[in-house]
Amino acid sequence: MTETTAAPAQLLSAGPAAPGQEAAWEQFTKIALPTRNDERWRFANVKDLDLGAYTQPQAIDEATREELLGRSRGLEKSAGRMVFANDQLMAREVLSESLSQLGVVWLPLEQAMVEHPDLFQQYFMREEAILGGQKFAALHASQVRTGTLLFVPRGVEIDLPIEAFHWLSGDNSSCFPHTLIIAEERAKVTLIDYYESADANAPGLACAVNDLWLGAGANVTYVCAQNWSRQTLAFQINATVVGRDAQARSLFAQLGSRHVRSESVSHLRGPGGRSDMLALTVADSAQEVDARTFQIHEAPNTASDLLYKNSLDDKARTIFSGLIRVDPGAHQTDAYQKVRNLLLSDEAEANSAPGLEIEANDVRCTHGATCGQIEQEELFYLMSRGISKKAAQKLIVFGFLQEVVARLDQPAITAKMADLVHAKFETHR
């Protein structure tokens, strides 16, 4: 992986980031941009996907480095922290002993690639992007320079969450955050990714991939707090592979970006596995949040529970297109999918397409999608208690989103997410 030069190349003419990534680059250039007629991009504003303006990740000077390290504030207590800016490692701190336990691997991706080629071989981008984002997955694979690899060996439980900060800095810079979590049998870990921009108004491109692999009985919680600048075009491609009796829980908080496309797939591959897929969106101005999900029940006795909540203000658009698939033979599947949209303005638009494809009969599969607005009665009640209309609205929206973060069952993270949501409210109007 090469050093970033002073004058970064335009992304589209840059070629692969390093030797070994040529095939991905070729694939990226071969796949056409999505069109309106592609069902997997239905409702999406595909005209907004032009990558022509962006450069390869720009270099970070010392002053910026210091500033960003100072701004990388996460939880009060964490097991460890890595900070990246424009795909360059700024800091790596091991804060808790549990992270240095025997066999735990927690390394920047490029170092892990050298030191643990076997893990890399077995798990790095092994699940194809199947929800329409192949082109962007290929772009990521051709451009990825660093990221986090976390390997937790069997039986090891890391109590405190691990944090990774990914900063995007400079006008039209790009970055390609990568997170790979491998939890062996009965391993337990929580990881939080924070996606932030140095300048809240700088245009940029972020194209992230995060994959979670859960062995038998493993327990993984993954949180992604997306708060790129308001001018960022962002992609997130996630695959979660759940083994026997394992429990995966993921939460995507969508706060920033001009246009974010999030694809999340849960493969319930071992009997007894469970995946909780959570997301909250606070969208305003002209933000577009496009979420595609897929709950694939490949084995019997598996459970999945999806809850996506969107609050939309101004001219914001959200898209939720999710599918539950129950393969033949995946009996005793218990799948749930719920998307709720709260519309706060007359210009906001919520699109929901919750889907089911069921090929086994001994199942319980339900989905629901609602669109609504703040009840005037609730608003009136709060206002009659002396709360201003604006504050009352925020309270109600916050209460609406609270259900999602509360599902994490980790009060410290729930509180952190609440802070981020409040901070977003503050920047609005």
Next chain:
Amino acid sequence: MPTEELISTSIDIDRTRGDFRYDEKHKFDAGTGLSHDTIDYIVNVKGEPDWIREWRHKALDIFLSKPMPTHWASKDLENIIFQDIRYYLAGGQKPSRSWEDVPDDVKRTFERLGIPEQERKFLAGVEAQFDSEAVYSNIKKAVGEQGVIFMGSTDGLKEHPEIFRKWFGKVIPTGDNKFSALNSAVFSGGSFIYVPPGVKVKHPLQAYFRINAENFGQFERTLIIADEGSEVMYMEGCTAPKFETATLHSAVVELVALKGAKIQYVTVQNWSANVFNLVTKRAVAHEEAEVKWIDCNIGSRLTMKYPGVVLKGRKARGEVISIALANDGQHQDTGAKMIHAADETTSNIVSKSISIGKGRSTYRGLVHIPKHLKGCKNNTECDALLINSTARTDTYPAITVRGTGNSSQHEASVSQISAEQIFYMQQRGLTEAQAMSLSVNGFVNDLVRQFPMEYSVELKRLIDLEMEGSVG
């Protein structure tokens, strides 16, 4: 016998009931295949005016230029060989008004189907389509006196062009989809109904459609206009004989409910399992009008049908009640579309499907509530019941809501018959098949009750019939 086998044999519909045919003498046969010549032939035989000729030619061009919608729909569509299908076939008989005028062999066919005579008293008029043209049409004196027009669409466009042309092709434009274009090119048969202002048609108007020639596609075109404050219910049911090669049925049904009018359109579709049934149905509801589609799909190989309502006037209401039953080799791809285009419009969709054996049922829905509308509401419920482990069900709704004045809710569930229920009933002395039958009937009961009386009886009988085989 393993339970699953037992069940799948028990639920197999007795299709032999509609499986018969008599030789027909087709005076007018356009042969197989589709070209501009076919269209000229149809127009000449039917003696249609020139504007229809142009309309048909244009539609054919649109049909040929449009790709198959297989990027979202079933690949099974590719198995339709358009050049092997007959596009026009008529008995050469004028639609006759009195029962006595109907040829004997045609009468026999209808008797096997158990259509009119005893029902005649109850039904206001019978428009029976035997192949392409209406052979028999009878409107009770009373209905005629009220000024209601009820005739074949071919006669409608000739005799009442002033009403027909105003609405024809306005609800469903030719280019709406590939199959509406096909229908526009080769349509024949179907009904034309006009209900004058304030007239409430007490009895349902009914038409039976049948396909009765191998490889013969049926392309009926129905247009119903309910003028201000009027009410009408239209019923359409079909059975078809079995043939070895696939046949195509592609109807277009347009409904116009003017201010305060109410239209109910009831369909019981029971084509034989080799028919492609690709139907476009849509209504426009003006101010305070109500349109209700009651749709039951039991037969066919592949049905694609999504009745829609464009809610154009304030306080208009649209409803789709849908029951689908998919058995081995069948794919019921049905659903609903609700396009809200005015304030305070409401829509309701309730869909229940049952998949048996290797059957597949799909719900596909579209709800659109654009911005700046106030007080629009949509409610959608889809429930699917899977009888065997090989059955399949899909749900693909798409909901777009803009603005703060509106709300929508969608819910869907998939389940199997509760083992506890079956156990309970067996413990009370019912056989497993009887228990299954009761349970399935219970699943659809709340919808079946919304059908007109004779249809709900027919439907219950059908479900019972499917279960019957397993008794003993």
